[in-house]
Amino acid sequence: MNIRYFFRMVKFVILIGLLAVFSACSENSVSSDATVTKLPLNIEKLAVPSGSEIRAWITIDNNTRTQMLIDTLTGTATVTIPALTTGQHTVLIEYEFSNAGQTLLIASASRSVNLSAGSTTIDIFSSEYGTNFDEDQDGATNISELADGTNPFGLPAFSPECFPLPAGSAGGALVFNYNGDLLIADGSDAIRLMDNETCNVTTLITIAGESLSSVVEDTLRNRLYVGSANTGTVYTINTDDRSSEVLLDTGAVNTSLVMSPSSYEPYAGQLIIAVTGGKVITLDPANAGQPSTTIAALASTASLVFDSNGTLYASDRLNGKVITLAADGSQVDFATGANINVPVSLAVDNRSSRLLILNSGGLNIVSASIPSGEVSVQGSVNISRAGHPGFAYNGRNSLLVSSAKRQIELRPARAFNTSCLALSISGTDDSTSNFTNFGADDLLFTSHSNDIRVLNRTTCTLKVLASNVPVGNGSGLLGIVYDAVRDVIYVADDDVSIYTVNPLDGSSSLLITVAEEAVALAIAPASYAPYGGQLIAALSDGRVVAIDLSKTPATETSLTETVGVLSDLVFGANGVLYVANNSGNRVNTVSASGAVSIFISGLNSPDGLAVDSNGNRLFISNAGVDTLVQVDIADPTIITVLTAADFRPGSFTSGVFFDQYDTLLYGVGDTSLTIEKFGL
Structure with a gap:
């Protein structure tokens, strides 16, 4: 079900059924009229991944919780509550997100309503809905993660038995998809996927003659975007039929691809690309025929990553620092110093409290606290100084890196000293x-x-x-x-x-x-x-x-x-x-x-x-x-x-x-x- 279009004009209609003799003058009469409420604005604009759904529930007077039937054609959700007497009632409306057997709450509101005077409109303002629900306790609410295309359930841990995994080169990109599986772009002509439960590795797409070294998932459009290291071409991959087509030719190697969150205006939901030579550009995949826009021209850019607050971090490889890059192109030094000399890859922990930096100059992993930028060295790592190693953190037990041995290795994340x-x-x-x-x-x-x-x-x-x-x-x-x-x-x-x-x-x-x-x-x-x-x-x-x-x-x-x-x-x-x-x-x-x-x-x-x-x-x-x-x-x-x-x-x-x-x-x-x- 495509929830995005349904939620543009949807209204909820609550039809109250009869199980008693109706009398307009009786205090104990039951209501048979419609009660209508609009969705909060942040749910009206919400899009969810394919295979998942939004569910609506109603609870009256703390009694049984009843699911409402959503009709995408009429833009309504309907429920019949038997034996509801007229008068003042407490109505609780809740919206849930469900995916792969998991369910979480995204918004709820409660209101006392008089249902005795015919048709009733429940005017619940968007500000009245509670949305402070955070299933994975990462500091980002469920509804904000859905809006940004990230997984509100959190990502599962990988078994150490999955690694090491042979790779096509000592560089590339490692990205967790929505379900927590590992997308691998290792410089070969294929994009592979490792299942987080079985450790099985499958080939998603092969593009002959290309050296695919960057990848990102667009959950809202069911697409992957893949960058080539030898032609500068960015491809779009349909995840349903795995077909590919050219999205953009940047004319240079694409070192990093990320999807911008909803807060990164005016480029919300767009593809952000780091190009060899220092340019950071953006492209709206929904308008692929339009030219790209340059956000900034840096001295050099190796890696990009967003935190849950919508801050974009960029590694400046030549100048040995990490900056923050606003949508208007303004730049602020974030992490600098002797411990950061050649930052090549970036990741953010699951609470957006640390920026993790793969530092090829020191062959180590460096942590920079968010928002202070205070730097500490986390340990050594065997990566190639010449390449652009893949680097990912799944928020659970692992850091994954592409090593100089041409293999993907699992490193335990920081435990207690x-x-x-x-x-x-x-x-x-x-x-x-x-x-x-x-x-x-x-x-x-x-x-x-x-x-x-x-x-x-x-x-x-x-x-x-x-x-x-x-x-x-x-x-x-x-x-x-x-x-x-x-x-x-x-x-x-x-x-x-x-x-x-x-x-x-x-x-x-x-x-x-x-x-x-x-x-x-x-x-x-x-x-x-x-x-x-x-x-x-x-x-x-x-x-x-x-x-x-x-x-x-x-x-x-x-x-x-x-x-x-x-x-x-x-x-x-x-x-x-x-x-x-x-x-x-x-x-x-x-x-x-x-x-x-x-x-x-x-x-x-x-x-x-x-x-x-x-x-x-x-x-x-x-x-x-x-x-x-x-x-x-x-x-x-x-x-x-x-x-x-x-x-x-x-x-x-x-x-x-x-x-x-x-x-x-x-x-x-x-x-x-x-x-x-x-x-x-």
Whole structure:
């Protein structure tokens, strides 16, 4: 279904059915008239990849969630709700994106509507729709990623068994497509594709006589654009029938191709090309007959990449620096210095917090923090100084590079420095701790104090982010989570208060008072409807509650009655909520409807949880017997004891943290907190 054209004039029509005798004068009559609402503007203009779809849902008075039938010919979506009495009703409208069996929320709005006066128009303004849903927690909302043609689900990790992979040369381009498979342009006459699950490599297209060295995917038009290193020709490839035709002849080698995001006006959705000699040009693929436009003429340009904020980075190979390049051609030095001498390829991490630079002058990988441009060397790499090596980062566990050995190699992305092992935290009473990810470089955690601390994964340096957060009973802070979408920290004290903390200055303010202390906090993914984007808390009275952050003041909803003495909670990659039931010696799952199930039993005072980035493994601090345990999520009967660990006995959380790079961090100690590391 081509959603782009459908969403230009679409309206939603809600048809309310009858199951009672109609009486215009009765308070208990039912409505049979149409209720109409327009889509928010950012969804009207939305285009989605082939094979995926937008779905519409309606929920009335917090009852059953009902899918609406979309008719692309009439531009309507229709639903019949039986037995709906006339009067005031709360209507929740939600829009979802679905692709390959995965679904996520992109927008929602709620309104109280009187359905007793005939036809009703629900005037919900675009500004009323909540769109702060970020499935892959990369700092870019689901709807903005769809608008820019990137994958809001995030990219899967590659198995080390896939590599090394023979390549046609020591140069070329490596690009992840929408589904996370690897597109390979290695200087041969073919574009190949490696499947991220099976590692199988297939040839997508062959163009005889060409040396194909650059490639990019246009998800909105179902096209690939491929650049030649020997003729300067850019080809367009139809991904449906794999036919090719000439799009543009630049007259020089094309070193890099990227698609511009919607924010890069006036060139939104266009193809940006770096050409040998320093020119950066743009072409609108929808108007291929039009000439290209020169954005800037640099001293030299080897690689281009956009971050999720729409900033374009360009590597200036000759001058040994990386610049930012605005659509008006203005340039600003971004990353410079002795550690950057011949930058040939660029990539951005999944949170747009680091620009990764393949530096052929130093044969290393350099990281530049975004937005400061502060540079640090990440490690050496065996690449050809003469070529233009391919370089890609998938946001999970891997950096992929084309090496001097003419092969594609996998390098683990930056995990915690080994000197973080057995790092003792002064001023703490025991191993009680809660860990949460804080950007690409840092681990954020609480302990039995009123301090929020930050541990840097590269240097293992420790700093106090906030020291003035109030604590109710004086013994310390408990649950903590960083909300990357709202850029705010939520933290609970040892009494009944949950605070918001500004990550820039550490200032705090009261968010909500709950019935009992919140021992653990998490942000619900969009799939945990209708609580997507809300703050989920495990309370010491045994309940799991949802806190609606869109309300002022925030409101609390109980998902469960008392389950047991709870210690921790975590969401899996599939949106399942796991809860450590310390008193029940088990881990429960809790659905959004409040259904509680036993996931695994037979544990001994479990009080810390973590899930790996692929959602395959659940890690548990089994405090009663001082062991760190791994459970296979697909088959929870497969249990592996990873290591012995001196966890604090009791029900307070002994934090476990999976850092996305096959490394676990966990807190141990009966008299002070020590953070230890376990490599998986």
